Amino acid sequence: MKRKRRYVCAVALNNRLYAIGGYDASSRLNTVECFDPLSSQWTVMTPMLQRRGLAGATTLAGKIYVAGGFDGTTRHTSVECYDPTIDRWTIVGEMQAPREGAGLTNLDGVLYCVGGYDGNHVLSSIERYDPRTGQWTGLAPMTARRSGYDGSQHLSSVECYSACSNQWMSIASMQSNRCYVGTAVMSGKLFATGGYDGLSLLDSAERYDPLLQEWTSISSMATSRCDMGVAILVSE
Secondary structure, three states, X not given: OOOOOEOOEEEEEOOEEEEEEEEOOOOEEEEEEEEEOOOOEEEEEOOOOOOOEOOEEEEEOOEEEEEOOEOOOOEOOEEEEEEOOOOEEEEEEEOOOOOEOOEEEEEOOEEXXXXXXXXXXXXXXXXXXXXXXXXXXXXXXXXXXXOOEOOXXXXXXXXXXXXXXXXXXXXXXOOOOOEOOEEEEEOOEEEEEOOEOOOOEOOOEEEEEOOOOEEEEEOOXXXXXXXXXXXXXXXX
């Protein structure tokens, strides 16, 4: 990348990798870079409208959504949407709670923002955003407060949400405690990479198989990392 980024979020879209926001040891960032694996080049894109570190990011319907995050003063409720066809960011709504270090994902055409830190408390709450209505709706909370950390300890526990029943259930715990972990889904399996276990930065990684309902250690990264972005690029 063209600059160092901690607290960065990353997504893959149209076989390109986007590194969004973060912290460069001086200030929180609104800048965005795009990596093209065909040319092995990073390109600077239009910046976000707000500076965001530890924001949540995901893709939906050919666009990138970034929710919450911390600008050095304020923990955001705002959500931005990026359209790569016109290289433009727009504000698309406000969450019900400010969230730094929350998870953001998509399922069945809607977005889910999970957990995080609001400046006073680690959160167990979850919200759902429907881009057709532009509205956020609160859902059943998790059984534990989560931002990789529950306010007293770093976590290895995992919960699974059913959108049909609006319920959470506990599943197998990871083999290591991981705060500021990077996660991604590939081939129907969930990958957890790096993070901080309360004592040290981690280079280890593990994979969850929902059919076997178990975590398995996989090859470690070359460098111990936390606060990083992880995304999957599919070879064409």
